[in-house]
Amino acid sequence: MTTNPQNVSCSESHSGRELHRAGWIIVDPSIVIENGYIEIENGFIRGVHKGAPKEKGIDHGPGVLMPPLVNTHLHLELSALKGCLPFDKGFKVWIKTLLEKRETLGQEKLIKEARKAVRNLIKSGNLYVGDISTLGITKPIIEDSALSGVCFHEFLGSGGQPFFAQKNDFISFSVAGHAPHTSSPKLLKALKQCAESNDLPFSIHVAESDDESEFIHDKKGQWADFLTDRGIDWSSWDIGSKTPVSYINDMGLFDPLTIAVHLLNVNNKDMEILAQSKTKVCVCPRSNQNLHGKLPDIEKMITAGIKPALGTDSLASCDSLNIFDEMDFVQKHYPGIDPAVIFAMGTINGARALGIEGLTGILSKGRKAQFLYRSVEAMNKKDLFQRIISNE
Ligand SMILES: [Zn+2]
Structure with missing residues (x-):
């Protein structure tokens, strides 16, 4: 702790x-x-x-x-789930329990705990955030606080709901796609287009779980069955013999205005794709350790020329949203990385990823x-x- x-x-x-x-x-x-x-x-x-x-x-x-510190990837709306979810029963059980518990807690409790989390962020000097919200409940909380950064409204599945983006001086509103295996290519491209046309970053979780990699590479497995059972027709998705990174790259979604989050399952070619496209990268090592029992290869990213930012993910998968804690964890688990580089991950790299380097970092x-x-x-x-x- x-x-x-x-x-x-x-x-x-x-x-x-x-x-x-x-x-x-x-x-x-x-x-x-x-x-x-x-x-x-x-x-x-x-x-x-x-x-x-x-x-x-x-x-x-x-x-x-x-x-001040920059938390480039967090989900404030999941703050009420702190300590409620099992880390040792696999990622699928974690997600299933998360959705069930979120439903039973109710919106009032989610908002109350998100407000508390915001107060703690400010107290600990984490003044800039890239917040991801699928419910759309955190935008007014952030607007009402001393935080600045980007509020990403996240979508998954086939979309269908309207979305918008707006660039502002201190708090901008952009969009995020959940992940390559949970969202249709049509939706992901439309979200990217929306963010890009407003000169704002687009965020997406990429290469986080083994299920995701298996589905995109083999076009089968538990995730394929899960989508089919839910009536989601993925037959037109251009997957097969690809990694999540190469799949998203083929869709044309990687560029300096995209933030690829997690990147646990990546090979050397994937690293090259991310580095050459100058895609922004955000890692959340403490969350990865808890949910997947493994860590991103930050050293290899740095060698490839990538400048990773740091996020914490949510309190549903991590003890705190404090980037001081995340930097401390990185220092302990990656002793080969220069402390000044870890400091950059928690400040300027995050500011660049969120497009606010003219303001802070x-x-x-x-x-x-x-x-x-x-x-x-x-x-x-x-x-x-x-x-x-x-x-x-
Ligand atoms: Zn996340």
């Missing part, structure tokens, strides 16, 4: 001129200033400087000022005057990143 770091405070400035000083300032994972200050004017960063400010400012202390000129202070004491830059992403 991981705990939220207690030593995080969030600062936000809306108007006037302010100077914020600290022992360390992380401008971005490659630019770290020891003993410096951030200059703010009218709610935006004007510059970051070395040394002590000559004017009166706010001295945060010897710790670090850093960009780094602390440089023009970004929103919003940052975290963590009271860590570090000896050098490497030590600094290690301490930030560690929960101990």
Whole structure:
């Protein structure tokens, strides 16, 4: 069980001129200033400087000022299911139980727990999100909070319902397809088209489960039977002898405005496809560990030139929605990855995936005057990143 770091405070400035000083300032994972200050004017960063400010400012202390965290993939509407679902009976049982329990809980409870989860995100410095909602209940909760990012309305099956996308300065509304094995190609293409025409990211879970890979490769198996039993005609889907990644690629859905989430079952060719198409990638390792007992090959992604973002998935498959916890998990399970790279996954890589890198992800000129202070004491830059992403 991981705990939220207690030593995080969030600062936000809306108007006037302010100077914020600290022992360390992380401008971005490659630019770290020891003993410096951030200059703010009218709610935006004007510059970051070395040394002590000559004017009166706010001295945060010897710790670090850093960009807020970005949770690129989560499902706030499933927050009420925390601790209710079995992880040890397989993915299908987990999904079946999830749908049943969600139904019995009722919308009021789902909304109440989603609101609570939002409060915890803000308290722990996770100020930007890519939220996935099939019920469409989280949009007003996010709009009513201090969170920013993208609300993705998720669809599956053959669609049929109307959908829309809208780009805004702080909270945009886009669409997501659930997964290649749960949604018709016609629906996925229409969703992608809707997001793209509004210059917004489109999100989709890809290559998460063995059932998904088996169905798309062999055109048979338990998933094929499941769809057929439900009266879903998948005979026109162009599957067979493909991986989930190659199937989605053949559909033309991979480009820099698509976020492919999970990518547990991928081969070298798949990695190449994702890297060459500059598709954004988001991994949720703690959720994968709980639901599938395996982890994405993040090292191989990085070697292929991919810059993965981090998500937590939902509280139905993960202990917390806090990216500090996810970074801590990555550090422990992938000791070969540079801590500064893990930090990038939880900040700028997520901002790029959600298309909000002009707003946040780094602390440089023009970004929103919003940052975290963590009271860590570090000896050098490497030590600094290690301490930030560690929960101990
Ligand atoms: Zn998800």
